Amino acid sequence: MTEKPSKEITIYDIAEVLGVAPSTVSRALKNHHSISDATIKRVRKQAKKMGYRSNIFAKNLRRQQTNTIGVIVPKLNSHFMSSALSGMEKVANTNGYNLIISQSSETAEKEASNVETMFKSRVDGLIVSLAYNTEDLKHFDQLAERNIPIIFFDRVADYHSSTNIVINNFKAGRMATNHLLDQGCRRIVHITGNQIRNVYEDRLRGYKKALKEHNIPFDPDLIIENRLNEEDGTEAAKQILDMTPRPDAVFAANDVCAVSCMATLKEHSISIPNDIAVVGFNNDPISRYVEPKLTTINYHGEEMGEIVVINLINHLKGDNHINATNTIILNSELIIRQSSKCCDS
Amino acid sequence: MTEKPSKEITIYDIAEVLGVAPSTVSRALKNHHSISDATIKRVRKQAKKMGYRSNIFAKNLRRQQTNTIGVIVPKLNSHFMSSALSGMEKVANTNGYNLIISQSSETAEKEASNVETMFKSRVDGLIVSLAYNTEDLKHFDQLAERNIPIIFFDRVADYHSSTNIVINNFKAGRMATNHLLDQGCRRIVHITGNQIRNVYEDRLRGYKKALKEHNIPFDPDLIIENRLNEEDGTEAAKQILDMTPRPDAVFAANDVCAVSCMATLKEHSISIPNDIAVVGFNNDPISRYVEPKLTTINYHGEEMGEIVVINLINHLKGDNHINATNTIILNSELIIRQSSKCCDS
DNA sequence: TTGAAAGCGCTAACAC
DNA sequence: GTGTTAGCGCTTTCAA
Numbered sequence: 001m002t003e004k005p006s007k008e009i010t011i012y013d014i015a016e017v018l019g020v021a022p023s024t025v026s027r028a029l030k031n032h033h034s035i036s037d038a039t040i041k042r043v044r045k046q047a048k049k050m051g052y053r054s055n056i057f058a059k060n061l062r063r064q065q066t067n068t069i070g071v072i073v074p075k076l077n078s079h080f081m082s083s084a085l086s087g088m089e090k091v092a093n094t095n096g097y098n099l100i101i102s103q104s105s106e107t108a109e110k111e112a113s114n115v116e117t118m119f120k121s122r123v124d125g126l127i128v129s130l131a132y133n134t135e136d137l138k139h140f141d142q143l144a145e146r147n148i149p150i151i152f153f154d155r156v157a158d159y160h161s162s163t164n165i166v167i168n169n170f171k172a173g174r175m176a177t178n179h180l181l182d183q184g185c186r187r188i189v190h191i192t193g194n195q196i197r198n199v200y201e202d203r204l205r206g207y208k209k210a211l212k213e214h215n216i217p218f219d220p221d222l223i224i225e226n227r228l229n230e231e232d233g234t235e236a237a238k239q240i241l242d243m244t245p246r247p248d249a250v251f252a253a254n255d256v257c258a259v260s261c262m263a264t265l266k267e268h269s270i271s272i273p274n275d276i277a278v279v280g281f282n283n284d285p286i287s288r289y290v291e292p293k294l295t296t297i298n299y300h301g302e303e304m305g306e307i308v309v310i311n312l313i314n315h316l317k318g319d320n321h322i323n324a325t326n327t328i329i330l331n332s333e334l335i336i337r338q339s340s341k342c343c344d345s
Numbered sequence: 346m347t348e349k350p351s352k353e354i355t356i357y358d359i360a361e362v363l364g365v366a367p368s369t370v371s372r373a374l375k376n377h378h379s380i381s382d383a384t385i386k387r388v389r390k391q392a393k394k395m396g397y398r399s400n401i402f403a404k405n406l407r408r409q410q411t412n413t414i415g416v417i418v419p420k421l422n423s424h425f426m427s428s429a430l431s432g433m434e435k436v437a438n439t440n441g442y443n444l445i446i447s448q449s450s451e452t453a454e455k456e457a458s459n460v461e462t463m464f465k466s467r468v469d470g471l472i473v474s475l476a477y478n479t480e481d482l483k484h485f486d487q488l489a490e491r492n493i494p495i496i497f498f499d500r501v502a503d504y505h506s507s508t509n510i511v512i513n514n515f516k517a518g519r520m521a522t523n524h525l526l527d528q529g530c531r532r533i534v535h536i537t538g539n540q541i542r543n544v545y546e547d548r549l550r551g552y553k554k555a556l557k558e559h560n561i562p563f564d565p566d567l568i569i570e571n572r573l574n575e576e577d578g579t580e581a582a583k584q585i586l587d588m589t590p591r592p593d594a595v596f597a598a599n600d601v602c603a604v605s606c607m608a609t610l611k612e613h614s615i616s617i618p619n620d621i622a623v624v625g626f627n628n629d630p631i632s633r634y635v636e637p638k639l640t641t642i643n644y645h646g647e648e649m650g651e652i653v654v655i656n657l658i659n660h661l662k663g664d665n666h667i668n669a670t671n672t673i674i675l676n677s678e679l680i681i682r683q684s685s686k687c688c689d690s
Numbered sequence: 691t692t693g694a695a696a697g698c699g700c701t702a703a704c705a706c
Numbered sequence: 707g708t709g710t711t712a713g714c715g716c717t718t719t720c721a722a
Contacts, residue, residue, distance in 0.1 A: 008409075008715095010714095010715055010716085011715070011716070012715080020692075020693085021692065021693045021694075022693090022694095022715090022716085022717095023692075023693065023694080023695090023716095023717075023718075024691085024692055024693075026715095026716065026717060026718090027691095027692085027717090027718095030717095034691060034692080035691070035692080036691060036692090039691080039692085051487075053464065053465055053467075054465065054715090054716085055406070055467075055714085055715050055716070056465065056466065056467065056716095057402045057403075057405040057406040057411075057467070057714085057715080057716090058402075058406050058698090058714070058715035058716040058717085059715080059716055059717080060402040060698095060716095061400070061402040061403050061406055061697095061698050061699065061700090061714090061715080061716075061717095062697085062698055062715085062716050062717045062718085063698090063716085063717070064353075064698080066402075075431070076427050076428075076430050076431040076434060077424065077427035077428045077430075077431045077646075077647075078427070079422065079424075081427070082421050082422035082423070082426070082427040083421075083422045085421050085422075085446075086420070086421040086422045086448060089421060089446065089447055089448055090448075093447060093459075093462070098445050098462070098466060099445065099446060099447075100443050100444065100445065101430075101434065101444060101446050102434055102438060102444075103431060103434055103435075105435075114438075117438070117443070119398065120398055120399065120401065121401065121443060122398075122400075122401065122402070142396075230630075256630070259634050260634075263634060285575075285601070285631060286630060286631045286634055289604050289605075289608060289631055289634065289635045290634045290635070290636070291635070291636035301422075302422075353699090355698095355699055355700085356699070356700070357699080357700095365708075365709085366708065366709045366710075367699090367700080367701095367709090367710095368700095368701075368702080368708075368709065368710080368711090369707085369708055369709075371699095371700065371701065371702090372701090372702095372707095372708085379707055379708080380707065380708080381707060381708090384707080384708085399699090399700085400698085400699050400700070401700095402698085402699080402700090403698070403699035403700040403701085403714085404699080404700055404701075405700095405714095406698090406699085406700075406701095406714045406715065406716090407699085407700050407701045407702085407713085407714055408700085408701070408714085409714075
């Protein structure tokens with residue numbers, strides 16, 4: 001196609017061929033209003049013919065703007081995260097932004113180092129879902145000082161005037177627990193994560209609230225805190241089997257953990273939901289295929305990703321509403337399946 | 346921390362304060378051997394003190410090199426892809442490269458537009474897993490002409506001297522089918538994808554090869570071709586139920602499809618594996634939790650991602666072996682679980 | 691409607 | 707071991 005694969009074409013080359021100034025070419029290429037239609041047409045045609053591609057580095061150097069958004073997530077390979085990233089990518093792409101994605105692997109140290117990289121890459125804005133154990137947020141300060149906007153999603157924190165985008169974890173936790181209580185369950189184990197993370201703390205609060213509404217005293221022995229991964233689910237099941245009297249329900253703060261817990265319980269001849277009812281969180285595809293199918297909270301990952309990026313881009317474009325919206329709460333709903341239908345339903 | 350959050354510090358600022366030349370600062374910052382230790386120390390200290398961050402745009406503009414790798418995958422939100430990306434991200438990060446990730450959403454058009462974006466972003470190299478229906482590869486030509494290396498993984502194609510990184514799909518398909526045959530199955534349905542994609546074509550060839558080895562004639566009526574998603578699995582199950590005589594096994598080219606097919610078969614009172622044995626492909630987490638657990642081919646997504654990036658970076662660094670390695674084949678293994686244990690085993 | 695020219699921050703060839 | 711200087715390709719102010 002192109003005739004000169006080796007040498008990079010610049011606006012100077014185009015200007016020279018056309019006998020106009022480089023600035024005219026520059027303007028024509030961005031449809032500047034002060035350039036005649038004829039010139040614009042000539043320039044664009046020539047540019048195409050010569051295989052011109054704009055040098056974004058020169059452009060960024062001049063404009064001090066990168067059209068790049070940084071994303072830091074705890075793990076790439078979870079259903080929720082990859083869905084959220086998928087949504088982000090779509091919106092970013094449509095709006096001419098690039099995404100630089102990195103993962104903290106659930107540690108605060110790696111997260112800080114990722115932030116450093118993002119800072120050096122001069123991202124226009126940063127999107128973050130916090131690592132499992134991040135407490136101190138001062139690794140974000142260098143961005144805040146430079147007025148680089150940060151949006152937290154899902155695992156959020158109060159940080160200056162950053163926008164947070166979440167689901168109502170409290171409500172969801174309460175809904176899940178109420179559902180179990182309505183099924184007649186009375187000794188409900190809750191498997192949760194690090195309480196410094198809003199998602200887990202809020203779900204636990206919801207759990208407590210539901211108990212209170214049913215006049216059931218909160219029993220701390222029924223709370224299991226772990227990292228909510230597969231092995232932890234297995235481990236939790238063993239703990240549950242050792243509890244006396246035996247619990248009649250489990251509400252786990254994610255599906256991966258719920259499902260592996262359920263599997264281990266089944267191996268020990270526990271019938272689900274008859275002996276123990278189970279509810280998860282996330283509506284991971286896996287929840288639809290386990291036996292019995294897992295009742296869970298539906299989480300709109302892709303949609304959340306889209307909203308996060310739309311929000312950030314609006315912010316970058318200056319539709320600032322000066323923090324008119326500081327927290328955005330998205331809907332989530334309880335999906336009732338067989339794993340929690342205790343009795344006669 | 347930093348005292349001047351507003352103004353961006355440059356090497357000129359540091360040079361001025363220290364009374365040295367900008368070039369000295371530039372060299373000191375990269376530990377150039379011709380700079381004295383004392384100067385290096387002074388410069389680094391001052392740089393840190395002033396909150397200096399290198400301007401990668403100026404640097405890239407000068408060096409015509411971006412330290413950025415583009416990645417185009419069909420879908421972000423699948424277990425295999427997010428694992429592969431996770432591996433890629435780790436290696437890239439460790440080696441000082443950034444990843445720009447985008448998804449083709451399984452269409453050739455979007456893929457071409459992604460390539461265009463990557464090209465404009467001046468990626469140093471590109472990593473691609475092809476969309477479901479990509480036939481024509483000429484959207485990659487602009488990169489090839491500029492000698493930008495392209496590595497294909499998983500869904501690959503013969504393209505100039507690009508490196509391909511895959512598992513041995515033929516062998517895996519044969520292994521899976523042989524396993525079913527060894528269990529006594531004789532009418533094995535194979536659910537496959539677009540035959541222009543190596544992964545599906547190779548698996549089908551493996552299937553045929555295994556049949557031949559057992560002297561069983563290939564019956565094209567037992568081949569179902571679709572997009573291998575959830576709905577397609579359900580649909581395939583219905584087709585299978587309509588076949589006479591009824592097939593006694595299903596080998597699906599991915600787990601998502603296998604699992605949904607299995608679920609629908611079960612709804613129609615088919616006993617698995619007794620009536621119909623099932624084998625999937627990918628070792629998606631879901632395969633361990635369905636009932637019965639799904640026999641499948643284990644795919645090392647994360648490892649594949651790592652190897653892809655290591656390979657590309659080596660290439661970029663000039664360890665070229667001038668295509669000494671043009672195709673890299675990774676191991677995969679059959680994991681036998683309950684869904685395929687037909688008889689007495 | 692177009693042109694001339696300065697400068698974004700960095701690197702590297704060359705000079706000392 | 708350090709300094710001088712010429713760009714990399716683009717945008718944008720000011721002038722015409």
